[in-house]
Amino acid sequence: MDYNALATQFTGFYYNQFDSDRSLLGNLYRENSMLTFETSQNQGVASIIEKLTSLPFTKVIHKVSTLDAQPSGENGTILIMVTGSLLLDEEQNPQNYSQVFHLVPEGGSYYVLNDIFRLVYGC
């Protein structure tokens, strides 16, 4: 599978799972995985899932605006940058965000080694 198709498939799965039940995202991470979510940093599956599930919203809808991918080494890793918007709970106004995923191949699939998320505020 080419890296663009894989990036599209991965992000589609990731945001669908995040928006339906983000407590189940743990399969995508490993003990060496890192999450930077705004100013907080977490490493490892339990710590990352604890962070994601403790975020102060119940409903969330991600909408991807741009999705770019590049191979990031000779070992099959893939770098993905997403820009998009998300709508929280009963809010009327979506917020812009940017997110990076660094995917590492493992047994025919991929896991997330690096995950960096930031809201993007107006200029």
Add this chain to the structure above:
Amino acid sequence: MDYNALATQFTGFYYNQFDSDRSLLGNLYRENSMLTFETSQNQGVASIIEKLTSLPFTKVIHKVSTLDAQPSGENGTILIMVTGSLLLDEEQNPQNYSQVFHLVPEGGSYYVLNDIFRLVYGC
């Protein structure tokens, strides 16, 4: 040097050089380097510099809003995500952008293996 300090130093150097004379950024790339700039993709030093110098503006000022870094493997590579704004030529309104750099160590320094840039438009 820790990866946060290195990310700060690198991005400071990169944007200063970009904003003063972006034709001189070639030292930061190698033949296997990739640039995604909006919808265009370039690989290799000459192709990347040709793209950067052909961008249709003369003056540009980058302003970094957030800068996050993570080690991205066991070989000393570093992943950086920047969100910020840029002001072009005589325009009055800055535009938001997001950019990812994947840095690879080489002889005591680093080069850019992956570079993905996107403007971030309002929701």
